[in-house]
Amino acid sequence: MRVGFIGLGNMGQAMARNLIRAGHQLVLYNRTRERADALAKEGAEVADSPATAAKQEVAITMLADDNALQSVIFGPNGIIQGMQPGGMHVSMSTISPALSQRLSAAHRERGQRYLAAPVFGRPEAAAAGKLTIVAAGPPDAVAKAKPLFDVLGERTFEVSEEPQHANLIKISGNFLIACVIESLGEVFALSRKAGLDPQKPFDVFSKTLFNAPVYKIYGPQIIEGKFSPPGFKLPLGLKDIRLMYAAADQLAVPMPFANVVHDNFLSAIANGHGDLDWSALALVAEERAGVTGGRAA
Amino acid sequence: MRVGFIGLGNMGQAMARNLIRAGHQLVLYNRTRERADALAKEGAEVADSPATAAKQEVAITMLADDNALQSVIFGPNGIIQGMQPGGMHVSMSTISPALSQRLSAAHRERGQRYLAAPVFGRPEAAAAGKLTIVAAGPPDAVAKAKPLFDVLGERTFEVSEEPQHANLIKISGNFLIACVIESLGEVFALSRKAGLDPQKPFDVFSKTLFNAPVYKIYGPQIIEGKFSPPGFKLPLGLKDIRLMYAAADQLAVPMPFANVVHDNFLSAIANGHGDLDWSALALVAEERAGVTGGRAA
Amino acid sequence: MRVGFIGLGNMGQAMARNLIRAGHQLVLYNRTRERADALAKEGAEVADSPATAAKQEVAITMLADDNALQSVIFGPNGIIQGMQPGGMHVSMSTISPALSQRLSAAHRERGQRYLAAPVFGRPEAAAAGKLTIVAAGPPDAVAKAKPLFDVLGERTFEVSEEPQHANLIKISGNFLIACVIESLGEVFALSRKAGLDPQKPFDVFSKTLFNAPVYKIYGPQIIEGKFSPPGFKLPLGLKDIRLMYAAADQLAVPMPFANVVHDNFLSAIANGHGDLDWSALALVAEERAGVTGGRAA
């Protein structure tokens, strides 16, 4: 398939490479062209604008946030201009449901199709083609994109005909992860202050009721204080909680756990932890309790 | 082994029965004698006071809360009076770390041993001998109780020489469960209000990062609104959060998630949900958001 | 002075009328022209665009929110186009500090002056010329606007040379009022549930330590449940808390009280109280506690 691919950050680069290797013909666009040129050597074309990249059968976007996505779509030589009627936009960034809904309408007006397909997984999972993809949009559009998803991820969930629902699930998932980090942070701070090695309760929990990847990934990081190098930087976690907050605000759903997590992300950043992994959220509970065990030297 | 067993509620009864079946000689005490008499037919003696029951090699207590335990220990004809020097008290109730610490000292003063071994698991798990046991206390005491634990549970974690650490882990575990319920409640309320069936995000989460028993048990209950009959009544959940709060207060550890959960338990009770399962905590998020999907008719 | 006045809502209309009566020559603009025409009969001109109104010596804006203000400034025939170099914009709306800072830069680039002067006071205070004005900006600009402020308000505080500081103070003030409403709501709900008429604690507090207008205005409203007709509608209170939240987020300042208030505003709206006065925020504490005393029939 001829696929425009816009946005070659750590995630996008790995994803585009997998599509190239699977035999798709990619037309790449990235704001800083070097990243596109590097990939071109592996067998892809480079476009000089989002509009050009978007002239293909399918255009995939993988950008940092709402603003970045909006500028490649509505900005000069943007996707919305370049895409043909009948074209299809597969939006894989973590963006707000509100923007996704707006894009859906904008494409529909122009006879184009729009699909939201945000992903779970870090760059290594992207490189290994093992992302989890949450897809929502018109069923025929999802079906058309399915061969691409099969290359990019190990599992695709088709969740709704409303694209923004996929985005809601993505940010809800990140919110749930943040809740796990915060709850472990509170429990471990309490353990430390009681003179109990937090590894002990963690063993009990992670081997019984809480035997899930999310606990096994974050628990040891927090206990050992290994927040660097970051797998997912703390300000990115804050960004996603802001998306959650905005969705909750718009729909009038009080989410007190989101507030706690938001405050603690701010506090972490205000106290100099902005370069750490987002699991350093757990440091805030320790600092407020006056214990300092959880920080690797 | 000759074992005094004090407290024959739903949990205690099932546990005592398993010990009898495994060949131990039990001396039972329960405030309302009928429950002891019923078990006696299966081959146990009945004591007329906690003191008498506690005269055995080992005395196990399994009571509802701090007050109930204190009264069989320090009350008239209490355990502390009946137990011989060299006797051993295995405290399996969910009680405060503070009381556990106090009991430990009280027994030590009298040349008796004290062990905390609270359990995870509902009455069915107790009946099946599949509890998870968290044991803390002097290693020789734990070793002596081990054969009993092997009858009662499928797994015993030995976590510390300080008995109160086991109690801290028990209440921390229940706190973490409550955090899962609350976080799912918030996310599902948001989904419903966005017009998205909460089963959709739950599928994604529970099949990927959150693939753990705690999510699989509580997620469907909340989505289907099956809060009755209760497996663990909401006021019991509140009781355990109060224990968490008291421990956090004593150790000066701010636990904002515990506050949210506490407020929502109060709100659930104040609004008539006190007879439901503690997963009905999730109803509060729905009610605050003005959606009512999560309550089975 | 020749004064462009843009935005003739309940507040703006009363303010413009006072300026007319004080002898200033007003050029009015309002999105729905009828409101301008009505005032014109009292001796003012009507402009057909914000740009025209802004051609005067001074242009005052009094609009509902950031969006409304942005559209009269940057929209077609907007203020920024109409205003002459040397012109001065006095921005009296309750807007975000961030927008105020952006406007300040935009005007400066064009050789125009910008002043923020948000007000405290309801429409009746505006009509009586008894507003409290919080002014910030270049001192000479503030001095030039002072005669206008003297007509509009009974007191002007000059707080900073940075315009956005005035906006920060305005939203901080509304936040503090919301905190008073929430704290009284919690205390009164507790009183009611304890069987104590909330008038009793209120008497004690308001006659001693809390003898301030804010308590005397909102306390009786909450006790009597007089939330209608609204003096300041609940969604407007939410709007201002959102501005507070955005400022706190941008500056990385955790504000847990703002979170509580925000959640409770959402909850009030989600449960059908959106047409009431913002003091109905106090209903949420009652509803969560399962008491219903504070709502007038």
Place this chain on the structure above:
Amino acid sequence: MRVGFIGLGNMGQAMARNLIRAGHQLVLYNRTRERADALAKEGAEVADSPATAAKQEVAITMLADDNALQSVIFGPNGIIQGMQPGGMHVSMSTISPALSQRLSAAHRERGQRYLAAPVFGRPEAAAAGKLTIVAAGPPDAVAKAKPLFDVLGERTFEVSEEPQHANLIKISGNFLIACVIESLGEVFALSRKAGLDPQKPFDVFSKTLFNAPVYKIYGPQIIEGKFSPPGFKLPLGLKDIRLMYAAADQLAVPMPFANVVHDNFLSAIANGHGDLDWSALALVAEERAGVTGGRAA
């Protein structure tokens, strides 16, 4: 009147002295006798037990907390033993409504009268006879104590026939003060981080809507960082919030502001501010925001 006076801390000593000077015959009891002896020189008798002090017409108690009061009442040679049928206990300590209710019942059983009359005011106000007294109990008992209240305070509010209602009002008042401190702390931290001297917003607020003693007392302390010497130590503030929390818990009233304040008191203590005035609660908002302006050198 012959008055037993039990509890001669900073508050009690000043109060007892005023009663002596007004011509009442006092029989003093204090755990450390020196404080009683010192006052005796001014014309009072010293009792060697609470029971003896309580044999008078009226016994006033002024103790630190629930535990201290319980031990002089129910302990060996306690008030409950010494007091005659027909005697009257005026309980002026800041205690829990629950204890007050229990004392009321205990005295009634013995044909004694019980009155709660907690006070607002610091030791200087006590010395000057300018306390605010909140009295609740049987009207004839309140009437009998009135002449004593007139000596001790400048104003007495008679609020209810249920003694515990006075205690509820007392702790609610301290809660409201803590809410003022917290809300100012958040606003001032935001101001500082925005580069705005917090004196500016405070001027605006305290001269307009928030023109009440509570703002005027605590605002400058927070702005100037004058938390030492403490007028009311931070752990005492925490103690009263705990009483509030216990009352809210018992009555099932969610009080989210109380949670925030409680967490921040814990955090202040855990981070070494336990010797400061309770207005140092405001430091927590600063610390979380990473600003340090509000602490005097």
